[in-house]
Amino acid sequence: MKDKKLVDAITSRDTDFAKWYTDLCLKAELMDYSDVAGFIIYRPYGYAIWENIQSYLDKKFKETGHQNVYMPLVIPESLFQKEKDHVEGFAPETAMITTSGVEDLPERLIVRPTSEVLFSTHYSKIVQSYRDLPKKYNQWCSVVRWEKTTRPFLRGKEFLWQEGHTIHDNEIEAKTETLDMLETYKNLGKDLLAIPFVTGRKTEKEKFAGAEETYTIEALMHDGKALQSGTTHYFGQGFAKAFDIKFQNEQSKIEYVYQTSWGVSTRLIGAIIMVHGDDEGLVLPPYVAPDQVVIIPIQGKKEEVKNASNKIYQELKEKGIRVLLDDSNKSPGWKFSEYEMKGVPIRLEVGPRDLESNEVTLVTRHNRNKKQVKLDDLAVEVEKSMKEMHEEMYQNALNHVNKNxxxxxxxxxxxxxxxxxxxxxxxxxxxxxxxxxxxxxxxxxxxxxxxxxxxxxxxxxxxxxxxxxxxxxxx
Amino acid sequence: MKDKKLVDAITSRDTDFAKWYTDLCLKAELMDYSDVAGFIIYRPYGYAIWENIQSYLDKKFKETGHQNVYMPLVIPESLFQKEKDHVEGFAPETAMITTSGVEDLPERLIVRPTSEVLFSTHYSKIVQSYRDLPKKYNQWCSVVRWEKTTRPFLRGKEFLWQEGHTIHDNEIEAKTETLDMLETYKNLGKDLLAIPFVTGRKTEKEKFAGAEETYTIEALMHDGKALQSGTTHYFGQGFAKAFDIKFQNEQSKIEYVYQTSWGVSTRLIGAIIMVHGDDEGLVLPPYVAPDQVVIIPIQGKKEEVKNASNKIYQELKEKGIRVLLDDSNKSPGWKFSEYEMKGVPIRLEVGPRDLESNEVTLVTRHNRNKKQVKLDDLAVEVEKSMKEMHEEMYQNALNHVNKNxxxxxxxxxxxxxxxxxxxxxxxxxxxxxxxxxxxxxxxxxxxxxxxxxxxxxxxxxxxxxxxxxxxxxxx
Known part of the structure; x- marks a missing residue:
């Protein structure tokens, strides 16, 4: 049934994990390379995963009182110098705009590698009183870091992320924010990515440039390597003092604010690939998958197959399930391989024989289990299968962590x-x-x-x- | 009732329209200036307007088969030169990255002013057959153009936008796409912004660099000046030939694709301000307003006022209405001015006298009409008022266009x-x-x-x- 050529094109994980990874990124059409090394193209299938992550997080951020903003792409070089630890951490790897093409700029502009200094400068202008606090801002954007060695999603000269930046009138509230956002990230793993993140504090050596404390979510890849998948930082009053972010407290005394920042990026797509993928290709957890179900007609020219496929498509779509119907004239075998490679969680095979008994075949990608499902129960069965699949994938990943x-x-x-x-x-x-x-x-x-x-x-x-x-x- | 100091801070429109505009941008906290001229900060209230526009358009794009992607921030200078008309149009105004801080780059990288060349390069790699067509991609991002004179939202060195880029296997389909997207933008005005856009084709002189045809949505500002608010372009095969985007057609002949692009930007926020605003401040059309309703308790310390305010807040929120409750200890008069200035469409005054007869006072921002509304009908009344308000604001703007x-x-x-x-x-x-x-x-x-x-x-x-x-x- 399988199209050998297609499946063979992916290196197996045990042969060469790094090559398996990049093969998959390209073959599954998650990304493509651009003409500038380290800058990738996020293709529709890869970007849709990111959109699902965004949609989950954006809702959580807003529910907890965060507001979205957009800060400039560029930071004047002199402004970037203000916080000493921060500049030491980032200075070797910053892209700089120096000319408009016709004339050199009076000052070099750093393309943001992260936006602490932009938020800090803005906060110093808009905050006067404890009544203005807290400010809990977030931004969705891309950042640029001039990395030497790059790899799709894991390390790039440009990547997409969210960066939260908050200021508070007391230390406890800021520290709580730092831990609350860590918890939000951990829940993202649990609810959406089926990844059990290990959380903890970074050592002094590994913490973020300018932070007093950095917390991390770490994921364990199939090959036994760890991937730092997101961080939250407590800055104390470091940036506040460097950027003069002061407020008058309830006792009319002038104080510096307490600050945090936190972010996750498209690196999470790399984590999904390397935690769940197998030798046949991607295995996408159902709640983050761009397409949750693919319907494949068997003997698709037959009227009853065509009608049933369309009906199932409509029904699942109306239930809010992200569903795809491939009624192209490619062979079912080719389609099986293709959507396995793309990691679509559930495959529904709609064939004349099954239809006679009012059934279709449901196959779950992660374990290849097949079962017959009655058409009447289909939407319920699909939702149940997705739930079980998500839980099993999470449990498998957790077992991998515990065993290792x-x-x-x-x-x-x-x-x-x-x-x-x-x-x-x-x-x-x-x-x-x-x-x-x-x-x-x-x-x-x-x-x-x-x-x-x-x-x-x-x-x-x-x-x-x-x-x-x-x-x-x-x- | 009004806090004179606050209201007086905004220049009146007839005194100095340009100053009225920038005063309002700042006072209503839509934006702030950054340390680099021409790069603005999109503050939460301004950014939320953009998010509502995004959410409307993104849905329409996806319903019509478009997919989101993300292309690199940078374009190698040599790549940018490939389409001659295009480079002539953009060359004088492009920011360039020339160094990583520690070493000069081998080639200057242009920060994208628009992404035709990036999409074209990618399309030339991924399209072989008519079966691969059409490709209908869109991206949400910021772009950089080195403008000399800048003004918040209207013209900046950096702005936020969406750019759609599509390729097709025949001219008619591409031309239809160009006009369909123009229609989508026109509907955005009608459904969301309450702006009647005039649509038409641009002259040869005014069309986009590299386009065969450019279509535009034009809005008429309060001061009688026009604002180009969005454009759609039909490229024919110009970029396809420059970037070698070829495909094999159904007759196995090699052909060049037919291409379009189209975009709207945060300039639309400027249009909303200048079409609808008045001397008291912003007037936001209800469906694009970040906060659609503000509840202001009168004698807010009274238990029955407090309870009723909270109950109304919950009820409207549950109906999906974006509602704000200001129970701070500022005076009602101060609050009236503040939310008028911010253009919140509907104000609900909840006072003890009205409550005795089970009523609140509903005030619509655009015409300052007051009416008493029964608590039992509140959500329905609010929705009805928003609908009427939207229609009246659209009609007022249309009358302005017709009269002028x-x-x-x-x-x-x-x-x-x-x-x-x-x-x-x-x-x-x-x-x-x-x-x-x-x-x-x-x-x-x-x-x-x-x-x-x-x-x-x-x-x-x-x-x-x-x-x-x-x-x-x-x-």
Missing amino acids: TREAKTYDEFKKHLEKGGYVKISISGEEAEIKIKEDTGATARAIIDSDLVTEICPVTNKKAVQTVLFARAY | TREAKTYDEFKKHLEKGGYVKISISGEEAEIKIKEDTGATARAIIDSDLVTEICPVTNKKAVQTVLFARAY
């Missing part, structure tokens, strides 16, 4: 675990141990986790252990 | 009419007349309209008249 999270009591054990892929949990003395681990093994601290110490003494430095950290090799 | 569209049979008459503001309809011989009119009067050809000739002879050149054109001074 190992504890290390000695440095040798750490190294041995690391070779198996996945997270290694270890209690360390601090940055000295973190640096040594990275030098020796290439693994980085993904997150500090709430946990009892694994050992009292750090196995790397033999000093007193102070925190328990998940390490992994990462994208 | 005048026919000229002589050049003297043309000049006299022009001084009154608005459109002057005149039949001309062609570009020679168009250039002379612009030189003599500053008026430009807004649109060629379907109409009998006003005169057989062009009053400007005394040559044979061939087309009837609406002229106006324009933004």
